Amino acid sequence: MGKYLLKRLIHGIFSIIIVVGIVMVLIFSLLDRKGIFVNDPQYTKKSGNQKIVYEYQQWEKYGYVEFDTYNDYINSLIDLGEISEEEATEAKKLGMTDADDSEIVSKWVTIFTDYYEKQGYTVERLKGKTTTSGVIIEANRQNLIAYRDLNLFVRLWKFFTSVVEIDTIHYVTDDIEDRGIKFTFFDPLAGGKFSPAIIGNGTKHKYLLYFDSKFPFIHQNLVTFHIGKSYSLYEGVDLVTQMTQNQGAAVVSDVIYPTGVTGQSSLDLHSATYSPGQVSDENMRLFGDNYTNCRTVNSSLSMVSNSFVIGIIATIFTYLLGVPLGILMARKKDKLIDNVGTIYIVFIMAVPSLAYIFMFSAIGSNLFGLPNHFGLESNPKWLIYVLPIVSLALPSIANIMKWLRRYMIDQMSSDYVKFARSGGLSEGEIFRKHILKNAAIPIIHGIPGSILACITGAIITESVYAVPGTGKLLTSAINKQDNGIIVGLTMFYACLSVLSLILGDILMAIVDPRISFTTSGGKR
Numbered sequence: 366m367g368k369y370l371l372k373r374l375i376h377g378i379f380s381i382i383i384v385v386g387i388v389m390v391l392i393f394s395l396l397d398r399k400g401i402f403v404n405d406p407q408y409t410k411k412s413g414n415q416k417i418v419y420e421y422q423q424w425e426k427y428g429y430v431e432f433d434t435y436n437d438y439i440n441s442l443i444d445l446g447e448i449s450e451e452e453a454t455e456a457k458k459l460g461m462t463d464a465d466d467s468e469i470v471s472k473w474v475t476i477f478t479d480y481y482e483k484q485g486y487t488v489e490r491l492k493g494k495t496t497t498s499g500v501i502i503e504a505n506r507q508n509l510i511a512y513r514d515l516n517l518f519v520r521l522w523k524f525f526t527s528v529v530e531i532d533t534i535h536y537v538t539d540d541i542e543d544r545g546i547k548f549t550f551f552d553p554l555a556g557g558k559f560s561p562a563i564i565g566n567g568t569k570h571k572y573l574l575y576f577d578s579k580f581p582f583i584h585q586n587l588v589t590f591h592i593g594k595s596y597s598l599y600e601g602v603d604l605v606t607q608m609t610q611n612q613g614a615a616v617v618s619d620v621i622y623p624t625g626v627t628g629q630s631s632l633d634l635h636s637a638t639y640s641p642g643q644v645s646d647e648n649m650r651l652f653g654d655n656y657t658n659c660r661t662v663n664s665s666l667s668m669v670s671n672s673f674v675i676g677i678i679a680t681i682f683t684y685l686l687g688v689p690l691g692i693l694m695a696r697k698k699d700k701l702i703d704n705v706g707t708i709y710i711v712f713i714m715a716v717p718s719l720a721y722i723f724m725f726s727a728i729g730s731n732l733f734g735l736p737n738h739f740g741l742e743s744n745p746k747w748l749i750y751v752l753p754i755v756s757l758a759l760p761s762i763a764n765i766m767k768w769l770r771r772y773m774i775d776q777m778s779s780d781y782v783k784f785a786r787s788g789g790l791s792e793g794e795i796f797r798k799h800i801l802k803n804a805a806i807p808i809i810h811g812i813p814g815s816i817l818a819c820i821t822g823a824i825i826t827e828s829v830y831a832v833p834g835t836g837k838l839l840t841s842a843i844n845k846q847d848n849g850i851i852v853g854l855t856m857f858y859a860c861l862s863v864l865s866l867i868l869g870d871i872l873m874a875i876v877d878p879r880i881s882f883t884t885s886g887g888k889r
Contacts, residue, residue, distance in 0.1 A: 593853020676819025
């Protein structure tokens with residue numbers, strides 16, 4: 366079993382890499398890269414050479430190319446001490462043509478060109494333009510640029526090597542005292558009460574591990590996952606942060622700052638990260654150091670939490686209702702309950718999902734007064750979750766009923782059932798001990814996948830009810846051509862798929878010991 370799972374895991378990792386690679390090829394090679402500017406207000410305001418430079422800057426940010434300008438290159442040499450500021454100023458004065466360049470300009474243009482061409486870059490000189498009066502238009506000023514498309518393997522390497530970030534005491538490059546990590550049983554933010562914590566100095570996060578009263582009660586910032594960054598939808602926000610951070614209005618509460626000062630704030634002080642530079646007197650009074658960047662505490666659930674709450678409750682109802690109804694339909698084949706169940710299954714299959722979700726929404730809102738939009742007030746608040754849960758559960762119930770009925774009817778005609786009848790077993794014993802056990806195996810295998818799918822959300826359901834969940838993230842990212850989110854969600858979904866398959870195999874083997882993933886000789 367262990368060897369099988371290891372092999373399945375290795376195959377899963379390779380599958381994830383291949384899937385992410387295919388999506389990268391589709392995005393970065395087959396789609397028009399200028400699509401990222403469709404909803405960019407800054408793009409329309411630029412013209413001439415400024416527009417060209419802006420295009421390459423954005424393409425670099427979105428992961429299409431590696432890009433540099435001549436002026437930025439010269440500025441980097443100043444920082445390295447390889448050129449004086451006086452010479453750099455002269456070196457930046459590009460002529461209208463190559464022939465108009467001064468000796469200093471020609472020298473550094475040649476160095477710039479040789480440096481980047483040796484690395485496979487294309488070097489292009491953007492010509493300047495003047496008005497009829499001979500004045501150079503700023504947007505059309507001379508520039509020299511170097512660019513190259515990212516290789517697929519380079520792009521994959523950069524992506525996967527940045528997925529996991531481990532916080533270390535060498536994260537902060539400033540000269541600080543007492544760089545290191547300490548463990549305490551009395552978290553300063555807990556006001557001297559017993560509350561274990563691991564606190565870092567020189568790390569990105571001040572609190573690497575801590576306890577509080579919020580589920581799951583123990584939290585860590587030592588390991589952070591980065592699967593993508595948004596540039597269109599959320600303007601530079603990390604995808605994992607966007608999915609897991611609470612939403613809604615800020616919640617103000619009594620807090621104890623690291624220096625012992627008490628007050629009211631909406632900041633989550635345990636999320637403090639290092640802020641380089643000079644700290645204000647007020648922040649020094651409250652925080653005592655440079656760990657002053659904190660997230661806010663918000664009143665509503667995160668995207669993942671909203672999707673998971675709706676999905677997991679719908680999944681529970683799916684199995685609680687779908688399994689017994691499917692069994693009943695199989696046992697009462699061609700009777701009233703079977704015919705009614707078949708009509709329900711056919712209705713769910715025949716009617717487009719968007720249509721019956723709107724129908725459930727209208728019925729629930731008009732007949733039962735249930736809120737059908739997450740922007741509406743509801744009392745109690747949990748009522749807002751009723752219609753999305755019903756809309757998700759009813760189609761899934763029909764699916765479980767359909768397949769369980771089919772599996773059980775197939776098993777009823779098997780030889781072992783006939784032998785069981787001839788052996789004197791009652792129909793109830795045959796169904797319970799033999800038919801149901803065998804028919805339920807494919808259903809059981811899908812349970813982990815159903816649970817994990819709750820995290821990804823439901824695109825149509827969440828759109829209809831305006832659920833602030835993860836379901837609409839992918840479609841929104843595609844519409845905005847937000848490459849970071851598309852690639853990140855692809856990897857996220859692929860990881861969940863691999864995990865669900867492995868967990869399904871394990872669950873199947875637990876339920877039915879006859880299932881073995883090894884041969885009698887110990888080989889798979």
